[in-house]
Amino acid sequence: MSLSLEAVTRRVGRETHIDKVDLTFEPGSFNVLLGRTLSGKTSLMRLMAGLDVPSEGRILMNGEDVTGRPVRERNISMVYQQFINYPSLNVYDNIASPLKLARMASDEIRRRVHEISEMLHIEQFLKRQPSELSGGQQQRTAMARALVKDADLVLFDEPLVNLDYKLREELRHEMRSLFATRNTIAVYATTEPGEALALGGTTTLMHEGRVLQSGPTESVYHHPVSVEAARLYSEPQINLFEAEVRGRELSFSGAADAGSHGSRFVLPAPLAGLESGAYRFGIRPSHLGLAPLADDDLEFAVNVDIAEISGSETFLHVSNTDHSLVLHLSGIHDFDVDDSIRVYAPAHKLFVYAEEVAEGADSALIRSPTRADNIVPDTSSGGLV
Numbered sequence: 001m002s003l004s005l006e007a008v009t010r011r012v013g014r015e016t017h018i019d020k021v022d023l024t025f026e027p028g029s030f031n032v033l034l035g036r037t038l039s040g041k042t043s044l045m046r047l048m049a050g051l052d053v054p055s056e057g058r059i060l061m062n063g064e065d066v067t068g069r070p071v072r073e074r075n076i077s078m079v080y081q082q083f084i085n086y087p088s089l090n091v092y093d094n095i096a097s098p099l100k101l102a103r104m105a106s107d108e109i110r111r112r113v114h115e116i117s118e119m120l121h122i123e124q125f126l127k128r129q130p131s132e133l134s135g136g137q138q139q140r141t142a143m144a145r146a147l148v149k150d151a152d153l154v155l156f157d158e159p160l161v162n163l164d165y166k167l168r169e170e171l172r173h174e175m176r177s178l179f180a181t182r183n184t185i186a187v188y189a190t191t192e193p194g195e196a197l198a199l200g201g202t203t204t205l206m207h208e209g210r211v212l213q214s215g216p217t218e219s220v221y222h223h224p225v226s227v228e229a230a231r232l233y234s235e236p237q238i239n240l241f242e243a244e245v246r247g248r249e250l251s252f253s254g255a256a257d258a259g260s261h262g263s264r265f266v267l268p269a270p271l272a273g274l275e276s277g278a279y280r281f282g283i284r285p286s287h288l289g290l291a292p293l294a295d296d297d298l299e300f301a302v303n304v305d306i307a308e309i310s311g312s313e314t315f316l317h318v319s320n321t322d323h324s325l326v327l328h329l330s331g332i333h334d335f336d337v338d339d340s341i342r343v344y345a346p347a348h349k350l351f352v353y354a355e356e357v358a359e360g361a362d363s364a365l366i367r368s369p370t371r372a373d374n375i376v377p378d379t380s381s382g383g384l385v
Contacts, residue, residue, distance in 0.1 A: 030201030
């Protein structure tokens with residue numbers, strides 16, 4: 001079953017919650033909606049489910065217009081961030097409940113419940129009540145109930161947000177395996193870029209009810225088409241700089257004066273194709289360093305604001321009169337507040353955006369690092385590279 005949204009808009013009073021969204025989800029696909037809180041992810045899924053009706057536009061399933069069809073007439077399932085289970089039913093009956101409502105034969109119900117409980121590693125808990133389960137086991141039960149009936153569309157509204165880190169990693173891996181062999185469309189909402197990368201599939205970036213970008217997850221991460229998309233798909237947020245190119249010269253606010261004639265640089269070779277004009281440069285925190293990698297690295301004189309140590313990583317916040325920057329460094333780095341240091345931005349790691357062409361318009365991507373430069377993110381620990 002395919003699912004298509006055509007110019008879907010949802011207004012509530014004077015507020016526009018969803019604004020002219022066009023999306024298509026293919027059968028058997030895993031799709032992530034990535035956006036901050038109140039970006040429209042849940043509103044969009046409620047429209048897909050039939051819980052709400054769009055103010056404008058159409059929703060099609062397998063080419064059939066189902067825009068006004070209520071949720072009870074659609075073969076969909078939804079998993080929420082809360083652990084929603086029937087407290088008076090044991091795990092087996094919780095999972096079996098949608099099959100019993102569909103009047104399925106008891107032998108088939110038994111087969112399906114045991115099959116999905118084994119896939120989610122809760123088969124030993126089938127006789128327990130939800131109150132006797134841990135949070136992770138309760139969420140697995142809710143997921144099993146959503147998956148057992150082989151719905152055409154399964155919607156996950158931040159289902160792992162209330163679980164601890166280890167459980168989230170485990171369930172994310174299992175979800176990828178679960179949907180690899182199913183013909184169901186899965187749509188998963190999250191606020192976390194690292195989670196979107198770990199899940200893979202297709203990612204749709206949402207902001208203020210609009211779709212900023214949609215495509216294969218790795219492509220969206222490596223080539224964010226606008227400054228807002230780059231901000232959204234970086235954690236910590238991408239560092240941005242105002243810059244101007246004049247011939248072979250690059251004027252860059254906040255640049256160190258050592259060897260650069262104030263804020264002026266010779267245009268680095270990776271940026272040689274840029275025409276004269278105003279630009280916005282971006283670089284991910286993990287690509288800034290404390291030592292140069294090449295002669296044409298851009299150098300910044302900054303002071304340390306704070307060094308946050310997280311496990312074996314350091315998030316270093318620095319600033320000067322023009323910029324506040326964040327570095328994501330491997331290892332533990334001990335700095336004092338107000339230490340004067342230099343940080344380096346490799347020219348070949350820079351995203352380059354054309355300046356806004358109209359008031360309120362977002363900057364458009366004109367150059368992103370090449371695939372060789374953009375190392376595939378290491379999602380085993382949820383980190384962004």
